[in-house]
Amino acid sequence: VSIESCEAHGNEEPGLGISNSDSTIITGSAFSSQESIGVLITLSNHTAMASCNILSSGKQGVTIAGCIDTTISGLILTDSLMEGIQVVDSVSTEITGSSVFNTTSEGIQIVRSNMTVLTNNELDLMGGWGIFANYSYPVSVSDNVVANTGSHGIGLVFCNDSVIVSNEISDCLGHGVFASSAPNYTIDTNVVERCEMNGIYLIYSIDGYVAQNDVSIIAEDGISILDSPRTVITENWVNGSIGWSLQLLGSENSTVSGNTVMNAVAQLYIESCDNAVISQNNMSGTDRSTTVLETSQNLAFTENLINAPAYGGVELYGIQDSIFTDNILEECGFFIGPMSLLDCRHEFSGNIANGKPVYYSWNGSDIDLDADDWGQILLMNCTDCTITGGTMDLTPPPIQGCSTHNLVIQDAELSSKLAAYFGWSSENVTIRNCDISGDSDGMGVMAYYSNNLNFTDVRISDCTRIGNPGLWILWSSNVRLDHCIVTNSFRGIEIRSAENLTVTSCRFEDISQLGIYPLQYDNVLIEDTVVLNCSSGIWASGVEGMAVRNSTFMYNDDAAIFTSGVNQANITNNIIENNGYGFDLNGGQDIFILNNSIRWNEDYGLYIDSTVNASVYYNVFAKNLGGNGYDTEVRNWDDDVSVGNWWYPFSGSPVVVGNAQDRYPQEYLPTTPVINQPQDISYAEGSTGNTVTWYPIDDELSHWEVEIDGEYWNGNAWNFTSIIVNIDGLSYGTHTLDITVWDIHDNSVTDEVIIHVYDATPPTISSAPDREAFVDVAGQTVTWNVDDLNPDDYVLYVDDVESETGSWTTGILSVSIDDLSEGMHVLRMVIYDVDSNMAEDLVRVLVIDDDTSPIVNSPPDVVYVEDSVGNTITWIASDAYPASFEVTENDTIYVSGSWGGGRIVVNVDGLVPGIYQFRLTLIDRSGNTATDVVTVTVVTTAPETTTPGLDSDLIFLAFGTVGAVAIALALVWYLRRKR
16 A cells, blocks of 8 residues: 555544554655544554654654554654554564654654664654663664653663664753663763753663763753663763762673762762672862772773862772772872771782872781872771871871871871861871871861870861861760861861860960860860860860860850750869850750959850859959859859859849849959950951950059050040940051050059951953054053052953963053964953952953055056046955054155055155155054055146145045045145045
8 A cells, every 4th residue: 555645633533543454655644633643553563654744643643553563754743632653563664764753752752663773863842751671672772863852852661682873862851861671771972961860870770881972952961870780881972960870780790990970969879789890980070979889799990081160089988808909090089988897908009199109008007108209198908107208188088097096197288178187996006296187178177086195296277168177076985186277267176975075275266166175075174275266165065074164165155155954073273265155055964163353245244044053252343244153053153162253243132043043142343453354356457347345454543545556546445334445447457456444543554456358349350442462572461450459360261261360450450362373262360459359351252363465556657647636546455353554655654554454545745846655554463565666757848827725735644444535644644535
């Protein structure tokens, strides 16, 4: 049967139905059905359908059921309320060169149909999958374009020995390519982009081959393989995944090699994949993890190139008996996170981190290393090790000790975005005289299950990422800090779940949250320590046994000391001043607060809530603005003999603090002035309302005086409340304020406050116009008008790459663009002032390589009679990028000027008899030139009276675009006109 150039439109029945009809040919026809299938072919062999249109089907556009050897080509199918093309229980079906648009369900669905070939088809706007094959093998899907699917792009389920090759898949709400229970598959040379799930996702499919695919802009993982042993993932390009670029789970004996992955949150994740080979991959552009390897044995990780400031670099968790050789790691290294000692035993050789070799030792002893010689040091199950001197800067910990005992790290500078030192189950570790930086993102030290840690003269800073302490210590007893400094970090020390912490003669300053944070950690001693400018100086919870003595707590916003459920605490002889709360004690029992100076705090000096058996006496409470004390319990704040605490202001006996009372209070009234010490202050230049406040105390205060930078600023008599000094109007920079307060006996006290006046106003930069430039031309620039009171540096980016830096001043800022290559470039000029305020401008520069000289004709020579007028030379010239011209006569410039690309007209009247050579030189913006010479001959004639005309000295120049003539009057003036 042959059906050619027909139209059939069904209502409740198919537009075309064929059953039990072999060797049918359908060409050039159009079919549709309002409520049924557009074309239904059943139990018919050797059917060919070509160049047909299937429009608006109420069910499938085309259904082929129970057929053998069916060919569909050149089909255009649109608007199906179910599948576009459905093949069921058929053999040897080929669909090629067809277009399927706007289906509610799958574009092409293959069910229980073996030996199916889909090639060179276009599918767009599918409500479900683009192409879906189920229980069909083998299926070949090649050279198709699939876009805008409501689910996966191309999928195979229970389809053995199938291939998905050279397809373009984009904008899928599911996976780009999906395969489940499809052994012996091949997924090769596909382009997959912009998928809301994984780019390529495979599960329960053994012996697969995934190669040379280009996968980009993926919302989850780039390529994800689950429970599919013996998979080969090779030579793929994965760019811009939100999840992992490559993920392999439960797939032993697999190979990941030769892949390029970049610009993802994380690059490679492998879990439960024994005997996997990971080799010769190139991974870059991530700030979290390049590689995470988990719970696998006998891995071979070799010859990989990794370039990324990754959070952990190559991370190993539960990896055993594996090989790591000849890897090159730039800006990252290895991180071994053991779950047992066996997780530390590997073979390491030939690895490079930050340009230096990686030192790895298993079961070594008597090791003596210079840190400068190594990119990273990994000590596993070692004893008696010393690391001395040098500078190490690595994103994962540059020094790691796992089950390593008697380790000394000394005289070194260490920096890391994770932790400068990581220790696990390592006892008797000493770190002394080291400078440690968290490099903004990391911690200083991480230690787990590591007893007898000693830190002496260690300086830790820049651990500012939220949640990161300078020292993070878990399940580790007998920890000692002596003469250490922790600054500019989120937390100072966080220590949990063990016992015996000693902090002596240390300093914690500029900590965003908690200075010292013991949690469920017993026997804490803090003495002779200074804690400044934290959220809380000490925040202790669940601690049994804590002593804080002879220490200073100032400028801590929430509280100097906060406790929750702390038992048996003794807090004595401390200075607690200028904090939020002095003490904020909650719950717990057996707390002793003795001999502390608790003054000038913003809230309560001492606040006790539901604490059992608290003893409070021999303390000084003065000028705590929220109240000197408060207690929810009924008790006495005194020694039960004759002495309580000293109070200012003093209201008489007893002093009532909530439900408690001091029965033997004393008035705090020093005979020489004392004064609080406000923090140094910063304010924006030109801002108003900036003040400093003091609360002096003395039995007979008299007056005060303030100097700023040695000059008198303000002064007055004591007003019996406070001293408030306005400091507005200071110039940019740092100023020193000194206040002196006297009593009537001329006793005095002074305080110094440093005032930083900063620039809060960003600089201004003009908007430079976009422009053209030329290859091989010198002196080309882009210029901006820039202004600021306190200018500093600028940075020029060319196409988002830093190109030039320097300093600038108010006025003109100019940069050369002579060295730009041919093509379009985007210049971004960023200017900063001294306080890092910034402004920027974007300029587009089109660089042209113009090797074509201007074109100019050769006009005829000119002969005229002396004293005649209107004698001119006219050159017809053109150029794509005209610039200027010059006319010389006997090597003397006759006239010159800018040239717009049109005619050049020069008046030669007024010459005395003779022969003259006029040479025209044209110059374009790329420096190309063209010349022409015209001879002018002037002959003699008898004088005669003539009507006065134009001055003989006038020379007319015509220039401009075609059709525009400008007249230049050489030597005297120019007259311009248009024709």
